Amino acid sequence: MLKDITIGQHYPTGSVVHRLDPRTKIIGTFVFMAGLFMVKNFEAYFVVVTLLIVTIKASKVPFRYVLKGLKPLMVLIMVTFLINLFMTRGDVFFALGPVTMTWEGLRQGIFMALRLMFLIVGTSMLTLTTSPITLTDGIEQLLNPLKKIHVPAHELAMMMTIALRFIPTLLEETDKIMKAQMARGADFESGNLINRAQSLVPLLVPLFISSFRRADDLAMAMEARCYRGGENRTRMKALQWHRMDVVVLLLVLGYLGIMIWMRVR
Amino acid sequence: MSIKIDGLTHTYNPGSPFETHALKNVTMEIESGEFIGLIGHTGSGKSTLIQHLNGLLKATSGSIWINSVEITKPGVKLKDIRKKVGLVFQYPEYQLFEETIEKDIAFGPTNLGLKEEEVRQRVKEAMEMVKLPYDELKDRSPFDLSGGQRRRVAIAGVLAMQPDILILDEPTASLDPRGRDEILEQIKLLHQQKKMTVILVSHSMEDIGRLVNRIIVMHQGTIAFSGTPREIFSQAEELESIGLGVPQISHLMKAMNRNGCQLPEDVFTVEEAKTIIMDYLRGKHHA
Numbered sequence: 001m002l003k004d005i006t007i008g009q010h011y012p013t014g015s016v017v018h019r020l021d022p023r024t025k026i027i028g029t030f031v032f033m034a035g036l037f038m039v040k041n042f043e044a045y046f047v048v049v050t051l052l053i054v055t056i057k058a059s060k061v062p063f064r065y066v067l068k069g070l071k072p073l074m075v076l077i078m079v080t081f082l083i084n085l086f087m088t089r090g091d092v093f094f095a096l097g098p099v100t101m102t103w104e105g106l107r108q109g110i111f112m113a114l115r116l117m118f119l120i121v122g123t124s125m126l127t128l129t130t131s132p133i134t135l136t137d138g139i140e141q142l143l144n145p146l147k148k149i150h151v152p153a154h155e156l157a158m159m160m161t162i163a164l165r166f167i168p169t170l171l172e173e174t175d176k177i178m179k180a181q182m183a184r185g186a187d188f189e190s191g192n193l194i195n196r197a198q199s200l201v202p203l204l205v206p207l208f209i210s211s212f213r214r215a216d217d218l219a220m221a222m223e224a225r226c227y228r229g230g231e232n233r234t235r236m237k238a239l240q241w242h243r244m245d246v247v248v249l250l251l252v253l254g255y256l257g258i259m260i261w262m263r264v265r
Numbered sequence: 266m267s268i269k270i271d272g273l274t275h276t277y278n279p280g281s282p283f284e285t286h287a288l289k290n291v292t293m294e295i296e297s298g299e300f301i302g303l304i305g306h307t308g309s310g311k312s313t314l315i316q317h318l319n320g321l322l323k324a325t326s327g328s329i330w331i332n333s334v335e336i337t338k339p340g341v342k343l344k345d346i347r348k349k350v351g352l353v354f355q356y357p358e359y360q361l362f363e364e365t366i367e368k369d370i371a372f373g374p375t376n377l378g379l380k381e382e383e384v385r386q387r388v389k390e391a392m393e394m395v396k397l398p399y400d401e402l403k404d405r406s407p408f409d410l411s412g413g414q415r416r417r418v419a420i421a422g423v424l425a426m427q428p429d430i431l432i433l434d435e436p437t438a439s440l441d442p443r444g445r446d447e448i449l450e451q452i453k454l455l456h457q458q459k460k461m462t463v464i465l466v467s468h469s470m471e472d473i474g475r476l477v478n479r480i481i482v483m484h485q486g487t488i489a490f491s492g493t494p495r496e497i498f499s500q501a502e503e504l505e506s507i508g509l510g511v512p513q514i515s516h517l518m519k520a521m522n523r524n525g526c527q528l529p530e531d532v533f534t535v536e537e538a539k540t541i542i543m544d545y546l547r548g549k550h551h552a
C-alpha cells in the first residue's frame with residue numbers, strides 16, 4: 001500500500017557515490033538544479049541525461065528503482081504537460097471547440113515534463129545515495145557559517161534528522177493501524193469522498209496519539225542523555241573531504257560551465 | 266472452521282535491497298475446534314503467517330482455504346473472511362480511537378452492518394468475556410484506562426464480531442502475571458464453550474504448554490515442528506538448537522532425575538509437576 005513511496009529513501013550499495021562527502025553531493029545537487037533551469041533547448045538535455053546516467057551507473061542503484069520514484073509524481077508531471085499543451089499560443093494543429101493544441105504547446109509540454117522528471121531523478125539520487133543522518137550532517141556543516149548571524153544551524157539539522165528518521169516509522173505504524181482496523185471490518189478503499197474521509201478517523205486518531213507519545217519519549221530519552229543543543233557538541237564521525245570529492249566538484253563545475261555556455265551561445 | 270495452507274510463501278519488498286523472505290513454502294492444516302499454539306523465535310514469520318489468514322497480506326505464492334473457500338483467489342470478498350476470522354494484533358491497545366469504550370468495541374460489529382440493538386448486546390457480551398464491567402466503563406474514554414485494561418478493550422473489539430476463528434498475536438506481552446492469567450483463562454473458556462478455533466501466538470512455553478492441543482513451531486519462515494505439547498517438549502535439544510526452550514518445570518524434572526530421582530520428564534505445568542513430586546516423595550517415605 002504505502003510501500004511504493006521511494007522518495008527520500010536510502011538505497012545502500014556502498015558505491016563511490018555513496019562514499020562521497022554529503023557536502024559534495026548537496027552542492028552537486030544544487031548545481032545540477034541550477035544547470036537544469038538554464039536549459040533552453042533540447043540539445044542541452046543531452047548533457048543532463050548523460051550526467052544522470054553516469055551518476056546512476058556509478059551509484060549501482062538499479063535504474064528501475066530510481067524510476068519508481070517518478071510514479072507517485074506522475075500526476076503532477078501529466079498536469080504540467082497538459083497545461084503547457086493547451087495553454088500555449090501558436091500554430092494550432094488540433095481544435096475542438098474552445099480547446100486547442102499547438103505545436104509550440106506540445107514542444108513546451110514535453111520540455112517542461114522532462115525538466116520535472118530530471119529534477120525529481122536528480123534530487124532523488126541525493127537521498128538514494130546518502131543516509132538521512134549523513135545528509136543532515138552535511139547540511140549542518142554547510143550552514144555553519146550562518147551561525148554567525150544567529151541561524152540555528154544545529155537545531156535545524158537536528159529537527160530534520162528527527163523528521164527523516166521518523167518517516168519510515170510512521171509509515172510502518174500507519175500500515176499496522178490500517179491493518180488492525182481492516183481486521184475489524186474497516187474499509188479504506190471504497191465509498192464516496194465523505195465516506196472515505198470519515199473512514200480515516202480510526203486511522204488518524206491512533207496515529208496522532210502514538211506520534212505524540214513517540215515525541216514525548218524521544219524528548220525524554222534525549223534529555224536523559226544530557227542533550228543540550230549544539231553548543232560545544234563534537235561528533236564521532238567528523239566529515240572529511242577526500243580527493244574524490246575534489247574531482248566530483250570539479251566535474252560539477254565543468255557541467256555548470258557547459259550549461260552556461262549552451263545558454264549564452 | 267478449518268484452515269488449510271498450501272505452499273504459502275511471502276516476500277517483503279521483493280526486488281529491493283530490503284527483500285525479506287518471511288515465509289517459505291508453508292503447508293499446514295488446522296481442524297475446526299483446535300487450539301493451536303504458534304511459537305517461534307523473533308522474526309520467524311509468525312505475525313506474517315497469521316496476517317494471511319484474513320487476507321491482510323497477499324501471498325507471494327501458495328494458497329489458503331478457510332472452510333473450503335480459497336481466500337487467495339482474486340475476487341474473494343475479504344470482508345466476509347474478516348467476519349469469520351478475528352485477528353487481535355500485537356499491542357492492540359494502540360488501535361483504539363473512539364470517545365467511549367462502548368463505541369470503540371462497537372466499531373467492528375457496526376462495520377458488519379448489524380442493527381444497533383444487536384451491536385449493543387454484542388458489546389455487552391464481549392466486555393463480560395474480558396472481565397470489564399459494562400455499566401461502569403461503557404461511557405468512559407478508552408484513553409483513561411491502564412495499559413492492561415486497554416488491551417482488554419481491544420480484544421473485546423474483536424470478540425464482539427463473534428468470529429469462528431480467533432487469532433491472537435502475543436495477547437499477553439508486557440502484562441502483569443495476573444492480567445496474563447485472566448486473559449488466557451478467558452481465551453480457554455471461549456475455545457471450550459463457543460467451540461472457537463483458536464490460534465495463539467506466544468513466546469511463553471509455559472502458557473502454551475498449559476493451554477493448547479497442538480503446538481506449531483516456526484523457524485526462519487518454515488514450520489520446524491508440529492505436534493502435541495508432549496511431543497514437542499520431548500525434543501528439548503532440537504528446540505534449543507533453534508533458540509527456543511522447554512518450560513522451566515521440565516528442566517526441574519530433568520535436574521531431579523540427574524540427582525537420582527525417577528520422574529517422568531514430559532511434564533510442563535506446575536500443577537502436574539506438584540502432584541507427581543508429592544506422590545513420589547510420599548512413595549519414598551512409605552518405602
Ligand SMILES: Nc1ncnc2c1ncn2[C@@H]1O[C@H](COP(=O)(O)OP(=O)(O)OP(=O)(O)O)[C@@H](O)[C@H]1O
Nearest residue numbers: 277278285287305306307308309310311312313314
Ligand atoms: N512490514 C514489513 N516490511 C518488511 N519486512 C517485514 C515486515 N514485517 C516483517 N518483516 C520481516 O519479516 C520477517 C518475519 O517477521 P514477523 O513479524 O512475521 O516475525 P514474528 O515471528 O512475528 O516475530 P516477533 O516474535 O518478533 O513478533 C522478519 O525478518 C521481519 O524483519
Ligand SMILES: [Mg+2]
Nearest residue numbers: 311312355434
Ligand atoms: Mg510478531
